[in-house]
Amino acid sequence: MSDATFQRGPARLIDRFGGGVLQVLLILVAIFWLVPTLGLLVVSLRAEADNNSSGWWTLFAKPAQLTLENYGNLLASGFSSSFWNTVLITVPATLLVIGIAAMAAYAFAWIEFPGRDALFLVVIALLVVPVQIALIPIAKLYGAVGIFGSIAGVVLFHVAFGLPFAIFLLRNFFAGIPRELLEASRMDGAPEWRIFATVVFPLAKPAIASLGIFQFLWVWNDLLVALVYADTENQPMTKALQSQMRQFGTNIDILAPGAFLSLIIPLVLFFAFQRYFVQGLLAGSGK
The missing domain is CATH 1.10.3720.10 (MetI-like)
Structure with missing residues (x-):
């Protein structure tokens, strides 16, 4: 096997898998960047007592905490x-x-x-x-x-x-x-x-x-x-x-x-x- 063929092998592997790895990395970065936004949304949909007693991530264990009462109070406040x-x-x-x-x-x-x-x-x-x-x-x-x-x-x-x-x-x-x-x-x-x-x-x-x-x-x-x-x-x-x-x-x-x-x-x-x-x-x- 020639040196040129040997060198093209790794290049093909990089072309095949490098793009996928980069896409996965970018998706992970985007998810990490959106975590504060998700947390803010969850906090806005929980009652004040729930927010004071536990973190927003506990919503996944207790989805019944979701409520639109905060948005109603916000609109009522002008x-x-x-x-x-x-x-x-x-x-x-x-x-x-x-x-x-x-x-x-x-x-x-x-x-x-x-x-x-x-x-x-x-x-x-x-x-x-x-x-x-x-x-x-x-x-x-x-x-x-x-x-x-x-x-x-x-x-x-x-x-x-x-x-x-x-x-x-x-x-x-x-x-x-x-x-x-x-x-x-x-x-x-x-x-x-x-x-x-x-x-x-x-x-x-x-x-x-x-x-x-x-x-x-x-x-x-x-x-x-x-x-x-x-x-x-x-x-x-x-x-x-x-x-x-x-x-x-x-x-x-x-x-x-x-x-x-x-x-x-x-x-x-x-x-x-x-x-x-x-x-x-x-x-x-x-x-």
């Missing part, structure tokens, strides 16, 4: 209004960032205008500005214009601090679009807005989906901005859950179902668009 406040904050903040950033990124990538590079450097510099620096100045500004404590104030804050990263991400993707496509459209007499709407924007679905997931998760899970700018009537779920914390207890019968409801929607969104999310992360990597 949590549903906080849920809709979160939706009213997150959806506009995400859509506005995508729309404004897409148009700005197209201009930075394909439209020549004086000071373009310097202005783009300013946008990049804004990425390093921490949110905490702007809390007090913007609070004074909101108080002067009369939107402090409102949903609009929270949305505008998230839009302002989400735009630098959004423009940076989409600009890198737009710059990778072949110039020939845009030049052909210009030769046909199409204006810039039409090129953007019919050529660039449809091709940017992976990057836009990735940006949408980033922005949605940041706003949905935000607590700091909500604590500063949202009053009690307009508070999102994160602030509502924080207000349920006790000094000497956890109030688990309210916190567990509320935390699971706030977790499940971003989780579903991520799994629904994970293919576009990965493509968007790789956008412009060759630049």
Whole structure:
């Protein structure tokens, strides 16, 4: 038997069994990652007395512990209004960032205008500005214009601090679009807005989906901005859950179902668009 045949034997074994082992390993990692989520779901479906007396894993021995009473108490506490406040904050903040950033990124990538590079450097510099620096100045500004404590104030804050990263991400993707496509459209007499709407924007679905997931998760899970700018009537779920914390207890019968409801929607969104999310992360990597 030749050396080449001897060397191909182990390679064939690796090709045959290596993929299966890798898949099993990834499945085990995914299960391990989902254990805290499963535990939170089980805790949210158990009575407070059961949670205080035993761990959530005892459910497998006593499945009769499951109850929807915690979710009923959660809705009775007014949590549903906080849920809709979160939706009213997150959806506009995400859509506005995508729309404004897409148009700005197209201009930075394909439209020549004086000071373009310097202005783009300013946008990049804004990425390093921490949110905490702007809390007090913007609070004074909101108080002067009369939107402090409102949903609009929270949305505008998230839009302002989400735009630098959004423009940076989409600009890198737009710059990778072949110039020939845009030049052909210009030769046909199409204006810039039409090129953007019919050529660039449809091709940017992976990057836009990735940006949408980033922005949605940041706003949905935000607590700091909500604590500063949202009053009690307009508070999102994160602030509502924080207000349920006790000094000497956890109030688990309210916190567990509320935390699971706030977790499940971003989780579903991520799994629904994970293919576009990965493509968007790789956008412009060759630049």
